[in-house]
Amino acid sequence: MGRPARENPGAKVNLQTEIENLRKALRRAEHIEAELDRRVYYMKTLYDVSMDIFSNVETEQILKAFLMMTMGNFGVMEGLIVLMDPITMTISNRTVMGFEETDIPSMGDWVLGAWTNGKKPHHIEVPVTEGSSAIALALPLSIRPDCCGVLGLGEKLTGDAYTSDDMELLETLSNNLVVAVKNARSFEEIRCLNDVLKDKNRELEDMLNKLRAALRKVEILESVKSSLSKFVPATVCKMIEESPQDAFSSRDQDVSILFLDVEGYTKICEKLDHADLNAVIEKYFSVFMDAIYENNGDVNETAGDGLMVIFHNDDKVLNARDAVSAALSIKQRAASIRGTLDAGIPLVINMGINSGSVLVGAAKFESYTGSRWTYTARGLATNIAARIGALATNGRILISKATAERVRSAFPIEFKGKFKLKNVSDEMDVFEIKAF
Amino acid sequence: MQNQNEITFETRDMITIITINGDLTVVSEAPLKKAYNNANDCGVSKILLDFDPEAYINSGGIALIIQLLGEARKRNQMVGITGLSEHFKKVFSMVGVTKYARVYASVDEAIAAMSPAS
Numbered sequence: 001m002g003r004p005a006r007e008n009p010g011a012k013v014n015l016q017t018e019i020e021n022l023r024k025a026l027r028r029a030e031h032i033e034a035e036l037d038r039r040v041y042y043m044k045t046l047y048d049v050s051m052d053i054f055s056n057v058e059t060e061q062i063l064k065a066f067l068m069m070t071m072g073n074f075g076v077m078e079g080l081i082v083l084m085d086p087i088t089m090t091i092s093n094r095t096v097m098g099f100e101e102t103d104i105p106s107m108g109d110w111v112l113g114a115w116t117n118g119k120k121p122h123h124i125e126v127p128v129t130e131g132s133s134a135i136a137l138a139l140p141l142s143i144r145p146d147c148c149g150v151l152g153l154g155e156k157l158t159g160d161a162y163t164s165d166d167m168e169l170l171e172t173l174s175n176n177l178v179v180a181v182k183n184a185r186s187f188e189e190i191r192c193l194n195d196v197l198k199d200k201n202r203e204l205e206d207m208l209n210k211l212r213a214a215l216r217k218v219e220i221l222e223s224v225k226s227s228l229s230k231f232v233p234a235t236v237c238k239m240i241e242e243s244p245q246d247a248f249s250s251r252d253q254d255v256s257i258l259f260l261d262v263e264g265y266t267k268i269c270e271k272l273d274h275a276d277l278n279a280v281i282e283k284y285f286s287v288f289m290d291a292i293y294e295n296n297g298d299v300n301e302t303a304g305d306g307l308m309v310i311f312h313n314d315d316k317v318l319n320a321r322d323a324v325s326a327a328l329s330i331k332q333r334a335a336s337i338r339g340t341l342d343a344g345i346p347l348v349i350n351m352g353i354n355s356g357s358v359l360v361g362a363a364k365f366e367s368y369t370g371s372r373w374t375y376t377a378r379g380l381a382t383n384i385a386a387r388i389g390a391l392a393t394n395g396r397i398l399i400s401k402a403t404a405e406r407v408r409s410a411f412p413i414e415f416k417g418k419f420k421l422k423n424v425s426d427e428m429d430v431f432e433i434k435a436f
Numbered sequence: 437m438q439n440q441n442e443i444t445f446e447t448r449d450m451i452t453i454i455t456i457n458g459d460l461t462v463v464s465e466a467p468l469k470k471a472y473n474n475a476n477d478c479g480v481s482k483i484l485l486d487f488d489p490e491a492y493i494n495s496g497g498i499a500l501i502i503q504l505l506g507e508a509r510k511r512n513q514m515v516g517i518t519g520l521s522e523h524f525k526k527v528f529s530m531v532g533v534t535k536y537a538r539v540y541a542s543v544d545e546a547i548a549a550m551s552p553a554s
Contacts, residue, residue: 034530037526037527037530038530041495041527041530044494044495045494045495048461048494048495048496049495052462052496064462065462067499068462068465068495068496068499069462069494069495069499070495071495071499071502072494072495072496072497072498072499072500072501072531073495073498073531074531075498075530075531075533076502077502077503077505077506097499097503098503098506156531156532157502157531157532157533157535157536158530158531158532158535159532
């Protein structure tokens with residue numbers, strides 16, 4: 001039998017020390033593992049929060065996701081985020097979890113108090129109803145000059161206090177929140193501006209369509225005007241353009257009126273066929289028009305072989321002189337084209353001029369078929385001009401006394417005598433313009 | 437990409453088992469609330485949250501569980517948890533969830549522990 005082993009007290013002590021050391025090391029390892037787990041969890045939360053809030057542009061959704069993840073990270077049952085305008089004290093956003101709405105009767109002062117108390121997380125008295133849970137930690141959020149806020153968190157479920165690591169993570173998380181909310185606000189502003197821009201674009205498009213329609217009307221009216229101007233005196237066109245309402249009103253005006261007539265027109269009609277007759281009239285009257293317009297006259301009426309021309313500018317003496325100048329020019333031009341006509345029929349143009357006050361303007365004639373407007377000069381002076389024109393023969397230019405007095409200094413005139421004109425009571429002095 | 441949640445509930449031995457398939461995050465709020473409200477409509481007093489061991493639960497999902505625990509507490513409901521991976525057992529413990537809901541190794545163990553006879 002062997003000798004029983006002797007206890008070695010020194011070795012036992014060493015073993016116990018080793019076991020104790022191993023236990024301590026195990027506890028330390030467990031603590032380190034727990035700390036590592038916590039840190040990994042915090043890092044994961046930071047990552048998830050960033051991923052979530054930066055992929056969103058809706059402030060309410062950002063706040064809710066942020067609050068939930070923050071509360072889940074720290075194991076908190078109550079939390080809230082309130083954003084407000086510090087100037088107007090208007091709360092713009094309010095996200096609450098775990099509290100009843102009635103637990104928080106007034107937020108504005110509390111938010112402002114928490115916000116102005118410093119930028120670091122801190123404990124603060126909050127206006128929660130007695131008996132309900134309290135906010136353990138408040139973190140001010142400075143987003144923009146017109147937007148501040150507070151993140152409030154309740155006690156941890158574990159009952160532990162918030163550590164410096166917690167505070168550090170909270171600050172990092174809240175910094176991300178501030179950026180995300182800023183982005184969201186900017187996005188909201190851009191969206192609003194975009195909506196305004198869309199409205200403006202719609203208004204512009206409506207306006208453009210109206211302008212297009214108006215332009216189309218103008219084009220149609222221009223086309224109508226262009227067509228009508230062939231039939232309407234130039235003065236009338238001008239008056240309608242300048243003042244459409246006034247164009248249809250009549251007024252007394254001192255004018256000179258020239259009547260032009262082709263002598264023997266009926267006989268010429270008998271000799272020529274329609275085409276030749278039309279060619280002759282067009283040829284003559286075309287050069288007459290030039291003479292009339294050059295002297296500020298306005299062809300008021302054409303009637304087969306005749307023309308009525310009004311000179312109705314502001315100066316009555318100038319009107320008379322223009323009328324005589326036009327008549328002389330017509331006579332000269334008629335003579336110059338006389339030999340160029342194929343038909344070989346020379347036209348003799350007789351003209352009469354009178355000056356005086358008449359009613360110038362539009363006249364409306366109503367009939368069963370509708371109304372017709374004409375622009376003319378009505379009055380005795382017009383009738384006398386027509387009668388003097390009818391008195392003229394052999395290509396003469398006859399003028400009344402009223403006209404003669406106005407042109408005497410400018411043109412050679414010759415008194416032809418007193419004439420009884422049809423339907424005119426008194427005899428009239430008639431003069432002839434002698435060609436230079 | 438997050439898995440779609442499929443949250444169902446059934447009652448065994450007077451315990452309502454809410455089975456949560458898929459990841460649990462902020463976006464799980466609506467289906468989880470709906471399942472919990474449906475369970476409440478049946479007059480439940482004991483709830484077992486049965487997680488998918490493969491599922492990912494982030495801090496947003498944990499906030500949902502905490503809110504559910506708060507509601508259950510107001511209604512005097514007992515809540516148990518099962519199906520957690522070892523990692524999430526640690527996380528639930530770390531954030532204090534296990535102070536309000538006991539974690540079980542399996543559904544059967546939970547039912548045995550939570551049933552009225554026990």
